[in-house]
Amino acid sequence: MNIKYLSCLLFFIILVSCQQKQEKLHTQQDIYxxxxxxxxxxxxxxxxxxxxxDYGQWTLSEKAFRKAVEFDSTFIVGKALVGKNTTNLNERIQILNDLNNSQIKVSEDDQLILEVTRITLELFNARGQNVKLDEDFISNFLATAEKNYRTFIHKHPNESYIKAEYIEVLNAIHGPKIALDSLHILTTPKQKKIPFFISYVATLESDLGNFKKALSIADDFNDQINNPNIPQPYVLYGSIYLKMDSLSLATSNLDKALQLDPNHIFAQRFKNQINTKLKIIDGID
Known part of the structure; x- marks a missing residue:
């Protein structure tokens, strides 16, 4: 039997087994x-x-995480997320130092999240300071994120947003096909209706080259959001059109998203990709 096929088969056997355990735990879990x-x-x-x-509102997200910490100064997981979202390099460096030196005791499950976030802050700080990381830093980071998030979501299957992070990590490591199949297996019926998971299905379908299907899902997503002041539908359309090399449509959507929230990191990255493609085209001309 082909080794690659066998490894994929074993991967999905584990996923299905975990999903069965998840269904048993589903009724036992309260809000974590x-x-x-x-x-x-x-x-x-x-x-x-x-x-x-869900909505691509990066600025409001940072404010909400800061508000969470204001209500509980010992909320170390929340402080870590402030560090992940802030655009202030000095603040992020200080938050990482505070996390590393913190004497606050956290549970084993919270530590799973904190470990991944700490490494994320190390990555962001290194980029911000132009510090070169070890060659295996990213691969080790992704391996830790996959292991920690997998452990967490199988213990806390109702925690939708950590599950979302997990699916993104699977995409980064294993590619869109496994990420898409995992999303369908691991999400509960309720979670399948959450905006992130709907939009991410469209993203993964477009990564697989299924552009017609991706745009149809994006239309459904836009209809569900039904608010022209929410950035995420524009980012979703922009990312799909970018992969289709429809640069004009991609640009108009991403520009609208950045008007609504200039801090949307992915919209910024997609715009940079468009600019790079346009420079190449201009060079050819």
Whole structure:
């Protein structure tokens, strides 16, 4: 039997087995609190995830994570997310130092999230300071993220946004086909209706070259959002059109997204990719 086929088969056997365990746990799980007892803290923490992943509102996301920490100064997971979202390099460096020197005790499950976020901050800080990282830094980071997020979501299957992060990591490591199949297997019926998962299906379909299907899903996503002041539909359309080399349509959508939220990192990256393509085209001409 082909080794690659066997490894994929084993991967999905594990996913299905975990999904069965997830269904058993589903009714037993309440809202996970990430180490805080403050209701306002957990409310704004979840709002921060909602803003950034569902709606592409990076600025509002940062404000929500900061608000969460204001209600509970010992909320170390929330502070880590402030560090991940801030555009201030000096603040991010200080937050990483605070996390590394913190004496606050966190649970084993919270530590899974913190470990990944710490490495993320190391990566962001290195880029911001033009520090060269070890060649295996990214691969080790992704391996840790995959292991930690997988462990977490199988213990806490209702935590949709950590599950979203996990699917993104699977895409980075294993590619869009496995990420898409995993998304369908691991998400509950309720989670399948969450904006992020709908839009990410469109993203993965476009990565696979299924542009007609991706645009159809993007239309459904846009209809669900039904708000011209939300950036994410424009970012989704822009990313799909970029992959289709429809640069004019991609640009108009991404420009609209950045008008609504200039801090949308992915919209910025997509615009840079467009500019690079246009320079190449101009060079050929």
């Amino acid at each position: 609190r990430y180490g805080t007892k403050n209701d306002s803290t957990i409310f704004y923490f979840n709002k921060g995830w909602e803003h950034i992943l």
